[in-house]
Amino acid sequence: MLTLSLIGIGCGDPGQLTRAAVQAINAADLILIPRKGTAKSDLADLRRTICADVLTNQTTRIAEFDLPVRYAGEADYHKGVDDWHDAVAAAWSQTIASQLEGEGKVALLIWGDPSLYDSSLRIARRLDPLPRIDVVPGITSIQALCAAHALPLNDIGEPFLVTTGRRLREGGWPQGVDTVVVMLDGGTAFQSLDPAGLHIWWGAYLGMPDQTVMSGVLAEIGPHIVAARQDARERHGWIMDSYILKRRL
Structure with a gap:
């Protein structure tokens, strides 16, 4: 066999x-x-x-x-x-x-x-x-991303959702959760969201020598992530990244 x-x-x-x-x-x-x-x-x-x-x-x-x-x-x-x-x-x-x-x-x-x-x-x-x-x-990249940012994924007693960039872009912020993990995003789907109250923890090439991580208030750090992602993709010819979004009420 x-x-x-x-x-x-x-x-x-x-x-x-x-x-x-x-x-x-x-x-x-x-x-x-x-x-x-x-x-x-x-x-x-x-x-x-x-x-x-x-x-x-x-x-x-x-x-x-x-x-x-x-x-x-x-x-x-x-x-x-x-x-x-x-x-x-x-x-x-x-x-x-x-x-x-x-x-x-x-x-x-x-x-x-x-x-x-x-x-x-x-x-x-x-x-x-x-x-x-x-x-x-x-x-997983989720574990590596949380480790890179020294970030606990879930808030106490609260759920989180793992989704794709395509689903986030098409459906907007998912109902019933304040923490979203985004994988397989061919672009930067977080740009389709209203950034008010959102924080982001982003990482590319996790675990590799070229690992890059950025975090902060989405409205402020988002444009810097977009620029860093574009630059990295042009230099390497490919990019593998993921990010966590948290809604702070």
Whole structure:
């Protein structure tokens, strides 16, 4: 039987690897490393660095493959994502089949944690034949962001909501919460909100050498975040960021 291990590797700092993650990496017969194009070569480089640092099993093979591109701007967002997941699953299957003969242990190193705003679990269930799926949890960008700001996420006895930039931009401030965590924001959705009474804690490249964090009253710090984000994206060719908004009544 084929076993697929989805291993959370944290947000960019190899020191965030758990012992369970190191054990799972070394238990694999094959490690898959996706390439996302030259603009995001840092992401593949980190996976290579992790393997070089912790992989001691001399029989483990590493196979790299080009990840299919998901084009933004599809008229039907959900269908676009669904089609992309099919393409990624096909790329996984083809790479695995070229390296293993129907059985063995395959590992994918997942940025952050496989359970939170990551598609790997959904994609894994599209493989045919369906492998046994193991998950090794990792540190999420939410944890890394709170740590970078020394910030408790929830207020005492109060809930918080985790959402996306697209949902925040389209739906505005969610009902019933005063704390919102925003991930997968392709732009700066906080600009669509009335900034009155809002504070923001923002971070980009969390856990990586280029980590950048900023915080303050949204009306004051928001324009500086927009400028810093644009500058960083131009320098790196990509950006991975998240932020927390709190409404102070």
